[in-house]
Amino acid sequence: MCTNAVDTYFRSPEYDNALLQASSNQSQKKIESVKNDNEVSDVQLNMGIPSCQIYFNLQKTLKEHLEYIVQDGSYVSGEDFLRFYCKAWIKYQFISRIVDSLLNFINKNWIFRQRAAGVKNIYDINTMALKIWQDMFFKQANHSLTRTCLTLIKDERDGKQIDSSLIREAVQSYASIGFNEADIDSRNSRTTLSLSSSLAIYKDYFEKEFLQETQQYYEFESKNFLENNSFNTYIKKVTQRFQEEENRVQRCLHPTTLQTLKPILEQVLIKNQLDGIYEEAMRLLKDEKIEDLHILFGLVNRIEKGNEPIQKALEKQIYDIGIDMINCKNATKAKDPKTYIETIIEVYMRFFKIVKEAFDCEPGYITALDTACSKFINDNAVVRDAQKSTKSSELLARYCDLILRKGNKIEQNDIDEKINQIMIVFNYLQDKDVFQKFYGRLLAKRLVEQLSASDDYEESLISKLKATCGFEYASKLQRMFQDIRLSTSLLKEYEADCKDHHSIKIFDFSVMVLTSNSWPFTVPSTFNLPIELKSTLNDFEVFYLKKFNGRQLKCLLQYSKGELQTLYTKPKYILQVSTYQMTVLLLFNEFKNMTFQKMLDTTQIDPESFTQILVSLLKSKVLTSAGINADTLNENLNESGITMNSIIEVNQNFHSNKIKINIIKPIGSAAPNPIDSKPIYASVIEDRKIVIQAAVVRIMKTRQQLKHALLVQEVIEQLSSRFKPEIPMIKQCIDLLLEKEYLERDSNERDVFRYLA
Amino acid sequence: MSENSQTSAQSTNANNNSNPTSDTVSSSVPFTLKRWNLVGIWSWDVAHDVCAICRTALSESCLRCQAASNLQECIIVWGTCNHSFHNCCMSQWVKQRAQCPLCQTDWVINRIGQ
Numbered sequence: 082m083c084t085n086a087v088d089t090y091f092r093s094p095e096y097d098n099a100l101l102q103a104s105s106n107q108s109q110k111k112i113e114s115v116k117n118d119n120e121v122s123d124v125q126l127n128m129g130i131p132s133c134q135i136y137f138n139l140q141k142t143l144k145e146h147l148e149y150i151v152q153d154g155s156y157v158s159g160e161d162f163l164r165f166y167c168k169a170w171i172k173y174q175f176i177s178r179i180v181d182s183l184l185n186f187i188n189k190n191w192i193f194r195q196r197a198a199g200v201k202n203i204y205d206i207n208t209m210a211l212k213i214w215q216d217m218f219f220k221q222a223n224h225s226l227t228r229t230c231l232t233l234i235k236d237e238r239d240g241k242q243i244d245s246s247l248i249r250e251a252v253q254s255y256a257s258i259g260f261n262e263a264d265i266d267s268r269n270s271r272t273t274l275s276l277s278s279s280l281a282i283y284k285d286y287f288e289k290e291f292l293q294e295t296q297q298y299y300e301f302e303s304k305n306f307l308e309n310n311s312f313n314t315y316i317k318k319v320t321q322r323f324q325e326e327e328n329r330v331q332r333c334l335h336p337t338t339l340q341t342l343k344p345i346l347e348q349v350l351i352k353n354q355l356d357g358i359y360e361e362a363m364r365l366l367k368d369e370k371i372e373d374l375h376i377l378f379g380l381v382n383r384i385e386k387g388n389e390p391i392q393k394a395l396e397k398q399i400y401d402i403g404i405d406m407i408n409c410k411n412a413t414k415a416k417d418p419k420t421y422i423e424t425i426i427e428v429y430m431r432f433f434k435i436v437k438e439a440f441d442c443e444p445g446y447i448t449a450l451d452t453a454c455s456k457f458i459n460d461n462a463v464v465r466d467a468q469k470s471t472k473s474s475e476l477l478a479r480y481c482d483l484i485l486r487k488g489n490k491i492e493q494n495d496i497d498e499k500i501n502q503i504m505i506v507f508n509y510l511q512d513k514d515v516f517q518k519f520y521g522r523l524l525a526k527r528l529v530e531q532l533s534a535s536d537d538y539e540e541s542l543i544s545k546l547k548a549t550c551g552f553e554y555a556s557k558l559q560r561m562f563q564d565i566r567l568s569t570s571l572l573k574e575y576e577a578d579c580k581d582h583h584s585i586k587i588f589d590f591s592v593m594v595l596t597s598n599s600w601p602f603t604v605p606s607t608f609n610l611p612i613e614l615k616s617t618l619n620d621f622e623v624f625y626l627k628k629f630n631g632r633q634l635k636c637l638l639q640y641s642k643g644e645l646q647t648l649y650t651k652p653k654y655i656l657q658v659s660t661y662q663m664t665v666l667l668l669f670n671e672f673k674n675m676t677f678q679k680m681l682d683t684t685q686i687d688p689e690s691f692t693q694i695l696v697s698l699l700k701s702k703v704l705t706s707a708g709i710n711a712d713t714l715n716e717n718l719n720e721s722g723i724t725m726n727s728i729i730e731v732n733q734n735f736h737s738n739k740i741k742i743n744i745i746k747p748i749g750s751a752a753p754n755p756i757d758s759k760p761i762y763a764s765v766i767e768d769r770k771i772v773i774q775a776a777v778v779r780i781m782k783t784r785q786q787l788k789h790a791l792l793v794q795e796v797i798e799q800l801s802s803r804f805k806p807e808i809p810m811i812k813q814c815i816d817l818l819l820e821k822e823y824l825e826r827d828s829n830e831r832d833v834f835r836y837l838a
Numbered sequence: 839m840s841e842n843s844q845t846s847a848q849s850t851n852a853n854n855n856s857n858p859t860s861d862t863v864s865s866s867v868p869f870t871l872k873r874w875n876l877v878g879i880w881s882w883d884v885a886h887d888v889c890a891i892c893r894t895a896l897s898e899s900c901l902r903c904q905a906a907s908n909l910q911e912c913i914i915v916w917g918t919c920n921h922s923f924h925n926c927c928m929s930q931w932v933k934q935r936a937q938c939p940l941c942q943t944d945w946v947i948n949r950i951g952q
Contacts, residue, residue, distance in 0.1 A: 529877055587871070588871045588872055588873055588874060589872065589873040589874070590873075590874055590875075590876070591873075591874075591875045591876070592875070592876045592877075592878060593875075593876070593877045593878065594878045594879070594880055595877070595878070595879045595880070596879075596880065597879050597880060597881035597897055598881075598895070598897035598898055600879065602879060604879065611871075613871050614871075614874060617874065617876075618876065621876070625878075625880075628952075629880070629951075629952045630949050630950065630951055630952040631882055631883055631884075631914055631916060631922075631949055631950070631951035631952065632880045632881070632882060632883055632951065632952075633880065633881055633882070633883040634878050634879070634880050635878065635879050635880075635881075636876065636877070636878050636879075637877040637878065637879050638877075640877040641874065641875060641876045641877045642874075642875055643871065643872070643873050643874035643875060644871075644872040644873040645869045645870065645871060645872060646869065646870050646872050647868060647869060648866055648867060648868060648869065648870055649866070649868045655872065656869075660874070663871070663874075666868075666869050667869060667871070669867075669868050669869065670867040670868065670869055731868045
């Protein structure tokens, strides 16, 4: 009870009256002392008047008082009676509380002793007052009260304005006057005397009827409503009804009613109409009506397993649309990494929006989205066309290359978003190992050719891959990065070293030194480098091997490139050339012209590569040969009229609009030199065999003995985060392990394997 | 690069080309080298590819380091017998037997990779 309210009351004239009423034979003097000091007065009063006298007198007074009230109440009925009842209840309740706290000493002493002695029918003051109210007034009034309340509620449901405070007060009285003997006992055994009431009266006299009424009302309403309205409107109406009902319970009924009311409403309003609601759901899903779906989701989500049919439908729809979207792009365009991946992302985004906005990201819907996406991403027209289930992984890696490459023409902020999108698709990939292979190769090329748009983005993507697939997955990629960084400091050291030795620097030299097993490169066959390059290389090699013990250094000349300046032209052009091209061109610093054969002999470049190099130089018109048309030249030299004895010389009439000319790129096609996918797939298969064998050994080591089918199943499970192994391949690996005597077949059961330590 | 350094580049060029064909060079050479970006790749200078102790490639980390996901480089050690192993592996091995696992000669470290 609020003590402040009591304090105020003590200082009001009402207090005196109430006090007089409660204990009529007390002297005025003692009341004065109560005013001054409550505690002292307790003792004095206790000594002055017998507690039992006060108790029974009070009981009598209350009974008489109530008789008058009941009398007054009999003149009114319906809502007026309810109002009268509520008013009387508020007043009565107030008085009884005041008296209770005023006579607290009786509660604490005399009544406590009585109850401890097991005397029945004596309660603490407040309970006694409530019991009188229950006996004298409530027992005869409750039927009419409940009916009136329910009528009011029905009126409100029908949209009429009502005074809901009446219901609240009435219900509060129902809830307060309920108690039972056991309840009081337990209350007395504690020292607290505050009221904790039993809800039995509320439940029996009000809630039961209320629930019945509600069920009838809504059964009728939903039937009627659906005759004249569509399910779409019904869904909205029902949602509104749920809100109203919940609101009403909060506003005027006892909060516990919500739990019993909800199942009834759900049964009547949703479950009974479930077929229709699902039909509507399918329609809305097809039209992707997010707002309506959200409303509908609010309803079906109330029901256990209510979401399942919608989730299934959603999954099918995402899958169908994913397949269609890829199908409807024309065949060549669909294979383009950009089109392909962006189509996938488009489908994902479209449905993620639905899952998020219509279904609040409920886990079941997320699963539906995930299942559908991984299904259509790993198996669709493009994948089938390529006859490789791993095609999506390859295309995603190539898409990453497009995004992270210099000159991608993408806004900075967009790249972050694109990286996130890449990770979304990546998570759905079945063959993450294939992605890793392609990605590694493309990354290596980007780094070595210095074509990466930004280290930050590269690292951001790698760290995301690491977070998803673990340390090992990204470790090689990370080591590539490390090499590039180390190379920068290495070059600085080398330059300082050169300065110390006063070596003359005749051209700009830079170097990258890679770690052999981290990079997917092979060392090409060597050839005779021009003397300038050779001496620089030797210098560097001496420096490097002095610095690092036990290493050998080889050149990746296919990735080494440089710049030459033409001195015979006006203006002087800068040619960006590969080391091979450079080697060929620098020959002309010694000879005015040369035959094909002589060039080949001098450089010692293998003939096939040499042809390509020469063609590229002839095509770019830096070199020329009498009687050869550079424009129609192709790599088939016989057709082009080049023989071993053709004389080749510098084109004195070389001309270009730009000062800096890149002739590394194959003339005529601007595409970055593609990486060949065939050897990558071959190496993927080899790697997989090793990974599968390792998995088999791991599993068998822990299990010791396992049936074939279970073993295969466990292998698939264990590797699912990296790729989906094919069963024949697993069998092949098991055979290999049998051969290597890691495993043996059980002599009795042929399909059981045993691990041999 | 300035004109000056260009001529010096040419002169060094001519000095280097002390071979008999130098007389065929025209008065001014057609090309001059401005820049070269070398890409090199290093590997351990070893006779065997595989560490005889842990049976993994010497170019990779040793088995222990791989299992521990150790990003630190796992270096190589050469004995005077010119056999090479992971330094981690060999340091475990010599605790039991101070002989080369391959040729059984007494193990003396020749050099340690860096």
